[in-house]
Amino acid sequence: MTKSYLVIGAGAVGLQIAQDLKENGHEVWLVEESTMPGGKFNSQKPLEPGINLAYFSGTYHPGDYLFTSKAVSLMASKRVKVLYGSKISVIKEEEGKFYTEIIAPKENYTKVFDGVYFTPGFIPFNPEEKAEYLYGINNFVLTGLELENLLKTGELKKNPPEKVAFIQCVGSRNNGIGPGKPYCSGFCCLYSLKEIDLLKKVLPDTIVKVFYLDLRLYNKGAEKLYQKAVENNVSFIRNMISAIKEEPKSYKPIIRYLNNGRFKDELFDLVVLAQGAELSPNIKTLLARLNITENELLEFYGTPENPHQIRPGIYFAGSFLNPMDGADSMVSAGAAAFPQINLKESVQSTMEIKYFTNTGIIFCNCRGSLPVDELKGTVADLPSITISDCLNEDELGKVRSFLLDNQIGKAVFAGCSKIKIMPGLEKLAYEESIGARFEVVNLKEQGYSLYGKEKFKAIAQKLLAGALARLKFSTTPALKVKNDITFDVVIIGGGLAGLKAAEALTEKGVSVTVVEKQDSFGGKHKNKVIPLEGINLKEFIEKIVLKLENRGALLLKNAEIVEVSGAPGNYQLIIERFGKRLNINAAAVILATGTQNSYGHYRKTSQIIFQEDLFSSADLLSQCDSIGFLQCAGSRNDLNPICSRNCCVSSLDAAIYVKEKFPEKDVFIFHQDIMAYGKYEYKYLKARELGIKFVVYNRGQYPEIKSIGGKIQVVTNENYLDDVVLDLLVLAEGAVPNKENEKLAELFRVGLDEFGFLRESHQDISGGYFPKWGVFVAGEAQGPKTVREILSSAQNTAKNVLTYLNQLQNSQLKVNYSEVIEEKCAACLTCVRVCPYSVPVVINGKNVAYIDPISCQGCGICASECPNKAIVQNNRPHQGVLAEIRVLAGEGK
Amino acid sequence: MKTGYYPGCSLHSTATEYNESVLAVVKAINDEVKEIEDWNCCGATAGHSTSAELALGLPLRNLMLAEKEGFEELLVPCAACYNLFKTAQFEVAHGQKQDLVADLEHQLGLTYQNKINVLNFIEYVLKPENIEKIKKLIKRPLGGIKVAAYYGCLLLRPHNVVGFDNPERPTKMEKLLEALGASPVRWSAKNECCGGSQALSKPELVVRLVNNIVTNARDNEAELIVTACPLCQANLDGRQINWDFPDQNKQLLPVLYISELIGYALGLPAEKWFAKHLVPPSLKA
Structure with missing residues (x-):
């Protein structure tokens, strides 16, 4: 059933949710306070690893491209309303409906919605509130963003600082x-590391010291940055800084810290504060109108089944739900949208496509920054229109009427980049059933920015003429339908992620096969009875398995995948089971192979056990008076450098469980950095309140463990603490990539990252997609995760699969695909080998290659590689490119 | 407005110049304060370090007596007394102390409403009507003399209890100094620890702490230090001339009560107060 949703905040998460809801036929209103989409990705360029290109690129960066493109194609749809610079002034809940009043720049609206998604992200903590850091008074104290700005403008290079200090956890x-929030803001450690990386690139000789409480570098990208910082001689000092003092007269900042048990006052040239995350006051007001207090939100954890829904119809996602980095935000977006995404009934084409014959030009002056008016009528005598802003519904509406009124079937868009505008234009034409083809000329970046005002006209005219020449040869878009699809989804791996994804998909009516190599389901969590993140995993997994059996899912134990063939939409898998081979067809495959345990250099004894043993039997706990947990036993060491994420949370949960049941027992946790990021910090706080003792050891310097007289002695290096004597020591095993990953990567032709995890198309913003169509990843196969993160990831992947199935089965107006000219094809397999999405197949019997137009992503690699030029990329055929080159080279003039 | 006055033990003994200068300033601006009758120890140091009940009971008796006399506000110049009074009020308001209050009421035959506005001397002077009068009455403008305003701890912390100024970056005394025509210096030690009552048990520690504070003031070109706490004044003034003071060759800095400096600016006979200081103030009469 189609419903209407309000999404508050058009950052990465809001845009993703809006897109998913819209694609599924829902009406969406996206309300954004600022004037641009993209949120933090847009404004704070190098916030996340991966979007590093932003560092030195000035005005353009992929974040901007990506989110403008997403926003434009949303706005091109009539089911979506995107309001920038707007605020919700009233929100009222009555019988499951949300009555709102929205104040937008031009007009105010009253509107009723069926549900509300809160995705406003966060605002940075104002460091002025922490007066002891002298921010706003002392010019040598900056925020990370200000430092970044000084680096970009080159200011810092003019007057390079010799020594820079970073203070973490500000706020x-x-x-x-005093001011500041109790939770961990999750991303600031990573963020500071990025700033340091940037600083060291510009000024390699700067001495950098980082003052931190715990270095929460839990994501796999952060570890790389940390290693690099260590190589660059950055010092990391675990110390809470209580105040910044000033050197008399020069007012340079002095930081006092503990150095080998003694105070040290050190002078710095710059101090950079890592601001934490806060809720925007406007959002707090909105929540209050819905009777949700700030504390309720801060303590909101959701149920395992519904981690994003606080009440029916009210959803939280992204870093608003829990401070998190970009990668986790995108997963959270997908998981939050999942409940509203359904498998659509197959809507094969009944659409009549209008094919117009006129050619036109759409100019965009990009909010008045491009002098496009001087080009009008100078290149060709064609109907034209000038818009001023692609992120404006009314302006996009003008394009719509321009196409219809002038019966335009071919158009050149002259403004900014193709990446930003093309998906929106195609969407717009599709909604009007116009079979239009577009070319885009990037007057801004390839003209104005590059050549300046004086040369702009001449250059722009040439570019425009070239595009018009190219346009003559591009092919008309055609309605394409994919035949021969099966709707089965095969999930490889029957652990928590695989089962959860299967549960989610079967709930929506997709038939699922789960292939598990071992002789039981549930993977490494299957025996855990002590609640982990509030879940008795043994029961939880048993319940899912039962549910799947009832829903008729095919659950195959002792089964292994041995061969894969076919293409997206119709994979043929061969599964081996007890020596027998089984053929299964699948539209999509989810790789959910999880991780394997890593025990470092440790061995089990009767008194030294691993977390999995502890969680599997509550009896162990009652038999001992003192218990210790050794963190990072199998991770963050020479064998396994990255953080396994789940182990700190597990130990905290187990320790709290023990201490609550048996308050008299002594509980110790020996750790490097307690990875209680985001809201997990509350667990850490609770553990400390309960009297659990935390003992720090330095990275790589594990405490010595001795077995003496039936007890375990842990030798600590802390001068305030004697050696600890324990009855039971629990080692936190780490997570390493599954050995199967290599084989799977080869079978399904997906990539592995440097650690051996399956590589997504983009670590931060892909939200669990591979570049390849039809193959998906869920859970820890992509990287270590906590239990709740695994569940979220599985739900997000289920959403991705549903979206994909819906795209597959519905007709699409495709122009951006490659086609094989059968007469020229020699079936040499070049295209089959080069396609990054594995789309081309050689049709049996016919001996020619076939490229499925629905699956084709239109990258054109096959067309340029084909030795016999037997492949045409429809939106950019060879003749068109040649014609354009001729114009640009000045031929024929 | 009926204002009560609570001098406490210091202002009647080691800090008589604080007492005299405060009262002289009050008189000069034509205001009136009346000492609480039959006041007792505020509960500081000896009291609060031995008994939690005394720490509340002693200041509460004073506050009850003040209410009995009908004072709406109470001027408490000593920072320690001020802190104890504020703490007692805070505990009564937020700390479930009904039993203790009832007990005291019964024993003393008084009632208590916890409504008196307790002011330290800086707050008192910064009241708009008072500061305006002071500005008009200035007879000896301070001519831009560089002054380091030293707050110590008791006036500022715990912030949620005393609620006076930003504990990390206090500025109220600076505002007052500017009104008097002095130039407050920008310095980093204004809320550093003076050593407090460790002066008796660990004098060497206090010498080091005082040295840090005074050196920082001097390096920021301060000519004198002002404070509003008898213990801070005693430590900062007294420990500078200690025999093992590491910085003997440097010029010593006079340490005045803020009230003395105001009195001096108002042309009051400050010299007799100054005579009690170990580092003689260099201000010319």
Whole structure:
């Protein structure tokens, strides 16, 4: 059933949710306070690893491209309303409906919605509130963003600082009096590392010291940055800085910290503060109108089944739900949208496509920054229109009427980049059933920015003429339908992620096969009875298996995948089971192979056990008076450098469980950095309140463990603490990539990252997609995760699969695909080998290659590689490119 | 407005110049304060370090007596007394102390409403009507003399209890100094620890702490330090001339009560107050 949703905040998460809801036929209103989409990705360029190109690129960066493109194609749809610079002034809940009033720049609206998604992200903590850091008074104290700006403008290079200090957790992890939030803001450690990386690139000789509480580098990209920082001689000092003092007269900042048990006052040239995350006051007001207090939100954890829904119809996602980095935000977006995404009934084409014959030009002056008016009528005598802003519904509406009124079937868009505008234009034409083809000329970046005002006209005219020449040869878009699809989804791996994804998909009516190599389901979590993140995993997994059996899912134990053939939409898998081979067809495959345990250099004894043993039997706990947990036993070491994420949360949960049941027992946790990021910090706080003792050891310097007289002795290096004597020591095993990953990567032709995990198309913003169509990843196969993160990831992947199935079965107006000219094809397999999406297949019997137009992503690699030029890329045929080159080279003039 | 006055033990003994200068300033601006009758110890140091009940009971008796006399506000110049009074009020308001209050009411035959506005001397002077009068009455403008305003701890912390100025970056005394025509210096030690009552048990520690504070003031070109706490004044003034003071060759800095400096600016006979200081103030009469 189609419903209407309000999405508050057009950042990465809001845009993704809006897109998913819209694609599924829902009406969406996206309300954004600022004037641009993209949120933090847009404004704070190098916030996340991966979008590093932003560092030195000035005005353009992929974040901007990606989110403008997403926003334009949303706005091109009539089912979507995107309001920038707008605010919700009233929101009222009555019998499951949400009555709102929205104040937008031009007009105010009253509107009723069926559900509300809160995705406003966060605002940075104002460091002025922490007066002890002198921010706003002392010019040598900056925020990370200000430092970045000084680096970009080159200011810092003119007057390079010799020594720079970074202070972490400014406004976060504050559980005492004074300003700041108790939770961990999750991304600031990573963020500071990026700033340091940038600083060291510009000024390699700068001495950098980082003052931190715990270095929460839990994501796999962060570890790389950390290693690099260590190589660059960055010092990391675990110390809470209580105040910044000033050197008399020069006012340079002095930081006092503990150095080998003694105070040290050190002078710095610059101090950079890592601001934490806060809720925007406007959002707090909105929540209050829905009777949700700030504390309720901060403590909101959701149920395992519904981690994003606080009440029916009210959803939280992204870093608003829990401070998190970009990668986790995108997963959260997908998981939050999942409940509203359904498998659509197959809507094969009944659409009549209008094919117009006129050619026109759409100019965009990009909010008045491009002098496009001087080009009008100078290149060709064609109907034209000038819009001023692609992120404006009314302007896009003008394009719509321009196409219809002038019966335009071919158009050149002259403004900014193709990446930003093309998906939106195609969407717009599709909604009007116009079979139009477009070419885009990037007057801004390839003209104005590059050549300046004086040369702009001449250059722009040439570019425009070239595009018009190219346009003559591009092919008309055609309605394409994919035949021969099966709707089965095969999930490889029957652990928590695989089962959860299967549960989610079967709930929506997709038939699922789960292939598990071992002789039981549930993977490494299957025996855990002590609640982990509030879940008795043994029961949880048993329940899912039962549900799947009832829903008729095919659950194959002791089964292994041995061969894969076919293409997206119709994979043929061969599964081997007890020596027998089984053929299964699948539209999509989810790789959910999880991780394997890593035990480092440790061995089990009767008194030294691993977390999995502890969680599997509550009896162990009652038999001992003192218990210790050794963190990072199998991770963050020479064998396995990255953080396994789940182990700190597990130990905290187990320790709290023990201490609550048996308050008299002594509980110790020996750790490097407690990875209680985001809201997990509350667990850490609770553990400390309960009297659990935390003992730090330095990275790579594991405490010595001795077995003496039936007890375990842990030798600590802390001068305040004697050696600890324990009855039971629990080692936190780490997670390493599954050995199967290599084989799977080869079978399904997906990539592996440098650690051996399956590589997504983009670590931060892909939200669980591979570049390849039809193959998906869920859970820890992509990288270590906590239990809740695994569940979220599985739900997100289920959403991705549903979206994909819906795209597959519905007709699409495709122009951006490659086609094989059968007469020229020699079936040499070049296209089959080069296609990054594995789309081309050689049709049996016919001996020619076939490229499925629905699956084709239109990259054109096959067309340029084909030795016999037997492949045409429809939106950019060879003749068109040649014609354009001739114009640009000045031929024929 | 009926204002009560609570001097406490210091202002009647080691800090008589603080007492005299405060009262002289009050008189000069034509205001009136009346000492609470039969006041007792505020509960500081000896009291609060031995008994939690005394720490509340002693200041509460004073506050009850003040209410009995009908004072709406109470001027408490000593920072320690001020802190104890504020703490007692805070505990009564937020700390479930009904039993203690009832007990005291019964024993003393008084009632208590916890409504008196307790002011330290800086707050008192910064009241708009008072500061305006002071500005008009200035007879000896301070001519831009560089002054380091030293707050110590008791006036500022715990912030949620005393609620006076930003504990990390206080500025109220600076505002006052500017009104008097002095130039407050920008310095980093204004809320550093003076050593407090460790002066008796660990004098060497206090010498080091005082040295840090005074050196920082001097390096920021301060000519004198002002404070509003008898213990801070005693430590900062007294420990500078200690025999093992590491910085003997440097010029010593006079340490005045803020009230003395105001009195001096108002042309009051400050010299007799200054005579009690170990580092003689260099201000010319």
